[in-house]
Amino acid sequence: EELTKQQIVLLALLVAFVSSTASAIVVVRLMEEAPVTSSPTINRVIERTVQQIIPGETKEITKINTVIIKEEDLVVEAINTNKNSVVLIRETITDELGIQTHIINGSGLYLEDGYIVSDGRLISGPGDYYLEDGEVRIPLSFVGRDQSGFSILRVDESINLNDMSFAPKTVKDGLVTLVGQSAIILSSNPNFAAFTGLVSSRSPFVVLHEEGEEFLFSKINIDISLDQSSSGGVLVNSDGEVVGLIMIRDGDIFAVPVDYINQIITAQKEEIAVSSVEDLSASAIDALPAVE
Numbered sequence: 001e002e003l004t005k006q007q008i009v010l011l012a013l014l015v016a017f018v019s020s021t022a023s024a025i026v027v028v029r030l031m032e033e034a035p036v037t038s039s040p041t042i043n044r045v046i047e048r049t050v051q052q053i054i055p056g057e058t059k060e061i062t063k064i065n066t067v068i069i070k071e072e073d074l075v076v077e078a079i080n081t082n083k084n085s086v087v088l089i090r091e092t093i094t095d096e097l098g099i100q101t102h103i104i105n106g107s108g109l110y111l112e113d114g115y116i117v118s119d120g121r122l123i124s125g126p127g128d129y130y131l132e133d134g135e136v137r138i139p140l141s142f143v144g145r146d147q148s149g150f151s152i153l154r155v156d157e158s159i160n161l162n163d164m165s166f167a168p169k170t171v172k173d174g175l176v177t178l179v180g181q182s183a184i185i186l187s188s189n190p191n192f193a194a195f196t197g198l199v200s201s202r203s204p205f206v207v208l209h210e211e212g213e214e215f216l217f218s219k220i221n222i223d224i225s226l227d228q229s230s231s232g233g234v235l236v237n238s239d240g241e242v243v244g245l246i247m248i249r250d251g252d253i254f255a256v257p258v259d260y261i262n263q264i265i266t267a268q269k270e271e272i273a274v275s276s277v278e279d280l281s282a283s284a285i286d287a288l289p290a291v292e
Helices: 005-033 038-057 071-085 258-287
Strands: 086-094 100-110 115-119 128-133 136-145 150-155 182-187 193-209 212-223 234-236 242-249 252-257
Touching: 071 086, 071 182, 071 193, 071 234, 086 115, 100 242, 115 242, 115 258, 150 258, 182 212, 212 242, 212 258, 242 258, 252 258
Parallel strands: none
Antiparallel strands: 086 100, 086 128, 100 115, 115 150, 128 136, 136 150, 182 193, 182 234, 193 212, 212 252, 234 242, 242 252
């Protein structure tokens, strides 16, 4: 009762300080006396909790990157994709004295099953044709010449196609080639080269018969400057797909579409298959014992 207000406040602070100090000492003593295994137990609980919580909080993030592709990059890629399918056809000519001369006929497109297509004016009929694969000479057989103007050759059956460094090209049907699209021409005559231009138009290709005109296909006309040596080359689009075989006729530069080429080669394969069956049947008949 004799204390002033200030003294009462100071006394209260002193009591609170002593009480908190005593409580802290008690807590520290209890923690020191606690079992050692309590800390690992807490760690394991935390780890398990984290493993269960994180997947639920994980969100799928889609990141969109904008990549600008230049047209020249597409052209380079298209060239590299197809350069091993463009071959150089050669021929050995032997005169009456037995003297041999080796000439270059022109470029060609190497397809599956050993077939090669080229300009029919360069490969007009049977001959001693071949390819050079490094130091190896690969003989070719003349299959025929289509009425549209391209010829078909085939790698000799004695050659293992898997041993060749050339890459057979699988061409697709139904490719759409529009006016204004980029045109990439690949040639191997006499060395590998590439040229670029534009598809200028599409026009009907017809042949004349005694009965009248026959429409074969819609040819792909190309706005580009090429000399005759590039005939038999390959037309490729900017996606790297082969779309035609180059023909040069009196300054007219166009491509025979691969749809038509596939049609002719498929018919040729079917004809060979039928001939093989007929030959087998004839051989079987010949092998039958004679009936007396």
